[in-house]
Structure formats: structure tokens, C-alpha cells
Amino acid sequence: MNYVDGFVVPVPTAKREEYRKLAQTASAVFKDHGALTVVECWGDDVPEGKLTSFPMAVQRKDDETVVFSWITRPSKEARDAGMKKSMEDPRMDHDPAAMPFDGKRMIFGGFQIIVEA
Template identity: 60%
Template structure:
């Protein structure tokens, strides 16, 4: 079954278009290395929580929007083979392709897909 990398970040709301352009460029590179699908979602209805929430998790500021993203890979093995090459690809380096958000507050993880209806 497929493997998914998931991400949550806080992006300055003023950087929406820069984020979209950044995501489109990065998606092309991820697909070259085997990703099947790249999905980037701009927060529209992301409530503050009292105990936990997306905004709390990424320490969202008042001028930021939460984004929720995921990459679908054919397998964990394909993803694991791609990651070292992706990290070395100059097209994704911060000097060439700066992230329009604070990467230190990016939350990410790999997930085994168990239901895909």
C-alpha cells in the first residue's frame, strides 16, 4: 500500500502566492523522484483549540495561516530512496528555492496508509 508524508506549517498570510509558487516548483521535483501525488491545502476553517489544535501545534501568529500538505509515495521504500537525493537536489536548496515560511515550526511525519477507500 502507498506511503504518505504529512506536513503542517504556519505561513505568513501575505506569502500565500509565494507559497503556492514554491509548492508547485517543489511538487515537480518530488514527482521526478517518485512521488505519486503532492497536495497543498491553505487553511480556511482551522479553529483554535483549548488543549491542542493545528494553530497551537505550529505556533501560528496572528498574521499567519495554517497549511496542511501531504505527499503520496508508492511505498516507504521509494520514499526512503528518494529522500537523500531530494535533500541534495539544488532545486530544493534554501539558497535557490527559499521557503516562504519558518521551517523550524514545520511539523512532519511519515505514515503507513491503512485505509484508502
């Protein structure tokens, strides 16, 4: 089965278009280095929780929106090789201070698919 990288990040709502453009570039890089799909989702119905929630997990501020994203690849090995190549790709060379989100509050991880319907 495929392998999935998942991401959740708070993005300033006013920087939606800037984030979308960055995500569009990144998606091309990931696809060029073996990704099968890249999906970026702008939060539309992401409620605050009482104990846990997406907003709480990323310490979302009032002027931010939660973004939920994932990348699928053929295998963990393909992900490891593709992510290394993607991070070395000059199109991904961005000044961290100029990014349209706070990367320190990004949650990410790799996941093995156990059910796919």
C-alpha cells in the first residue's frame, strides 16, 4: 500500500493566497520527486475542542486558519528518497523567516495505510 505524510499547520488568514502559491510550487517539487498526490486543504469547519482539536494542537491564533495537507507516495522508501530530493531541490530554497506560516507549530508525520476503501 501507499505511504502518507500528513501535515497540520496554522496559516495567517490574510496570507491564504501567498500560502496557496507556495503550496503549488511545493506540490510540483514533490510530484517531480515521486509523490503520487499532494493535497492542501484550507480549514472551513474546524471547531475548537475542549480537550483536543486541530486549532489547539497548532496553537492557532484568532487571525489564523488551520491547513490540513497530505502527500501520498508508493512506499516509505520512496517517501524517504523523494523527501530528501525535494528538500535539496532549489525550488524549495525559501528563507524560513519569509514563509507565510509558523513552521515551529507545524505537526507532521509519516503513516502506513492500514485501510483504503
